[in-house]
Amino acid sequence: MEDLADLTEKLADLESEHRKLDAEIERAINSPPIDLLAIQRLKKKKLALKDQIQKLKSDILPDIIA
Numbered sequence: 001m002e003d004l005a006d007l008t009e010k011l012a013d014l015e016s017e018h019r020k021l022d023a024e025i026e027r028a029i030n031s032p033p034i035d036l037l038a039i040q041r042l043k044k045k046k047l048a049l050k051d052q053i054q055k056l057k058s059d060i061l062p063d064i065i066a
Contacts, residue, residue: 021046025042
């Protein structure tokens with residue numbers, strides 16, 4: 001299993017990539033001509049990154065059952 005430092009670094013990388021995709025989507029929406037298919041693909045990729053981020057966060061801070 002990866003140690004906490006590796007997981008935290010990977011999480012930071014994924015969050016950075018998520019922010020970059022958000023900016024790229026915003027640029028694609030605001031610059032004509034609008035390519036709806038490309039925007040849809042970017043949003044799908046962003047959603048997949050969000051899922052990976054959530055999984056890593058749960059790996060770093062597991063649920064504690066009281």
